[in-house]
Amino acid sequence: MKVLIFAGGDIEDYSFVNQYVNISDYIICADSGIGHTRKINLLPDLIVGDFDSASQEDINYYREKDIDIKNFPTRKDKTDTEIALDMAIEKGAKKIYIIGGTGTRLDHSLGNIHLLYYALQKNVSAVLINQNNIVHLIDKEIIISGEKGSIISLIPFSLEVKGVFTKGLDYSLKDAVLYSGSSYGISNVMTSSTATIAIKSGFLLIIQELKD
Template structure:
């Protein structure tokens, strides 16, 4: 099952959201993410948060229309996005796509990237997607379906990542090693319809980007 989480970050175009929610089994809006749903006219299954960023009239609209709402205190030990991710994991979803999870707040962006690790630890396919990037994480093998000429960056998420092998990239690696603090894997280039990245030990951040 595929779950989609829409947070309070950068708002994209309607067509962007349509692409990712069209085959979703469950949609969660985190706080201000409900403003996106209201703006573009799609209906979430659940709205969660402390509701410090959602418009009051938007929240009232969804309440009147019977959408499930879970409210949490402002002073808590988890972000709204984390609560949503944990909810989907507990419900048995095997794929989670995170939208509006990037933007001006770098602290939230980094926190959201760390949630990819939470999903990885539970064997749940996860991705953070915006209009310019798809951010993923792997500890074994991942296939990337991009376009020739697109940029693909590989960054270590653990202190050391060993046994990195790549196919379909301009700068190839065979049994490569990456260490935290030496980001030489930035801005590789896809040269085939499908790129493959394999890892033997450690966790690798994989970022597909378009300018």
């Protein structure tokens, strides 16, 4: 099952969104993420949050559409996006796309990157997507599809990542070790339309450029 989550971060260009709407089985909005779905005339399946940032107009609009809305207290131990992620996992999601998870709130952006680890610990693949990038987190192997010439950056999420192997990248790695605190893996380049990245231990963030 594929679930799409709309969080409340910045989206300047919605042209990339439809491809993820079309392949998703279920759509969840986290709080002011409803502002994004309303702009593109999309009815989500579920809306969650404390609604401290969503507009009352948007809330009323979806209430009139009889969309399932779950309210949570403002004082809580999880962000609205994490609550949405929990709901997606409870629904049986195996792939989760998070749109609107990055923006001017750097704390939320970093927190949402950590939610990729939270999902991975539950054997669920989650990615953060905006108009410029896709952020993956792996503990084994991934095959990435993209455009030749796209930038791929490899950033250790654990203190070290061992046994790093790449295929289809300009700067190839074989049984390499990447260390936290180093910029060694920044700005590699895809040499074809696919790239394989594998690791033996640790956790590796992969930031993939989306070319126009």
